[in-house]
Amino acid sequence: MSVDWTDCSDTEVILGKVSGVPLLKHSRVPADTVVESAELGETPAEIAFNYGLKVVDVRRVLAYAAKHRAVPAP
Numbered sequence: 001m002s003v004d005w006t007d008c009s010d011t012e013v014i015l016g017k018v019s020g021v022p023l024l025k026h027s028r029v030p031a032d033t034v035v036e037s038a039e040l041g042e043t044p045a046e047i048a049f050n051y052g053l054k055v056v057d058v059r060r061v062l063a064y065a066a067k068h069r070a071v072p073a074p
Contacts, residue, residue, distance in 0.1 A: 003065045005031050010060050024057055034058055035065045 005011045005022035011031045013022050022031045029051045037047045044058040 003032065003035060003068050005064075005068075008061070008064045008068070010057060010064065024053060024061060027051070027053060029053060031061055031065070034061050038062055 005013075008022070008031070010025055011022040012025050013020055017023065018028050018030060023029060024031060024034065034047055034051070034053075037050070038044070042050070044055050044062065047053065048055040048058045
Protein backbone atom coordinates (compact mmCIF):
# COMPACT_ATOMS: atom_id res chain seq x y z
CA MET A 1 0.00 0.00 0.00
CA SER A 2 1.22 3.47 -0.74
CA VAL A 3 1.49 6.41 1.61
CA ASP A 4 0.31 9.95 0.86
CA TRP A 5 3.33 11.98 1.98
CA THR A 6 1.74 15.35 1.13
CA ASP A 7 1.35 16.56 4.73
CA CYS A 8 4.41 14.91 6.24
CA SER A 9 6.68 17.60 7.69
CA ASP A 10 9.64 15.20 7.64
CA THR A 11 9.64 14.74 3.86
CA GLU A 12 10.19 17.01 0.89
CA VAL A 13 9.78 16.82 -2.86
CA ILE A 14 12.37 18.60 -4.97
CA LEU A 15 11.89 18.39 -8.71
CA GLY A 16 14.97 16.93 -10.32
CA LYS A 17 16.21 15.32 -7.10
CA VAL A 18 15.74 11.54 -7.14
CA SER A 19 13.05 11.86 -9.82
CA GLY A 20 10.88 14.09 -7.62
CA VAL A 21 9.80 11.35 -5.19
CA PRO A 22 9.16 12.25 -1.53
CA LEU A 23 12.47 12.15 0.35
CA LEU A 24 13.38 12.41 3.99
CA LYS A 25 14.37 16.04 4.45
CA HIS A 26 18.03 16.85 3.93
CA SER A 27 18.72 13.46 2.35
CA ARG A 28 18.37 11.56 -0.91
CA VAL A 29 16.52 8.68 0.76
CA PRO A 30 12.97 8.08 -0.52
CA ALA A 31 10.41 7.90 2.26
CA ASP A 32 8.94 4.76 0.68
CA THR A 33 12.36 3.08 0.93
CA VAL A 34 12.34 3.60 4.70
CA VAL A 35 8.87 2.05 4.93
CA GLU A 36 9.81 -0.87 2.69
CA SER A 37 12.92 -1.54 4.78
CA ALA A 38 10.81 -1.65 7.94
CA GLU A 39 8.33 -3.99 6.25
CA LEU A 40 11.27 -6.29 5.43
CA GLY A 41 12.08 -6.48 9.13
CA GLU A 42 14.78 -3.85 9.60
CA THR A 43 14.65 -1.92 12.86
CA PRO A 44 14.62 1.89 12.88
CA ALA A 45 18.23 1.80 14.12
CA GLU A 46 19.28 -0.47 11.25
CA ILE A 47 17.50 1.72 8.70
CA ALA A 48 19.12 4.85 10.12
CA PHE A 49 22.56 3.24 10.02
CA ASN A 50 22.14 1.84 6.50
CA TYR A 51 21.02 5.17 5.01
CA GLY A 52 22.92 7.66 7.17
CA LEU A 53 19.78 8.97 8.87
CA LYS A 54 18.85 9.83 12.45
CA VAL A 55 16.84 7.16 14.28
CA VAL A 56 14.35 9.78 15.46
CA ASP A 57 13.67 10.82 11.85
CA VAL A 58 13.15 7.21 10.78
CA ARG A 59 10.70 6.66 13.65
CA ARG A 60 8.73 9.80 12.77
CA VAL A 61 8.44 8.80 9.12
CA LEU A 62 7.34 5.27 10.05
CA ALA A 63 4.74 6.65 12.48
CA TYR A 64 3.41 8.98 9.78
CA ALA A 65 3.25 6.12 7.29
CA ALA A 66 1.31 3.94 9.71
CA LYS A 67 -1.35 6.64 10.04
CA HIS A 68 -1.54 7.71 6.39
CA ARG A 69 -1.51 4.58 4.29
CA ALA A 70 -3.78 4.85 1.28
CA VAL A 71 -6.61 2.35 1.55
CA PRO A 72 -7.36 0.61 -1.75
CA ALA A 73 -10.88 0.92 -3.08
CA PRO A 74 -12.99 -2.24 -2.72
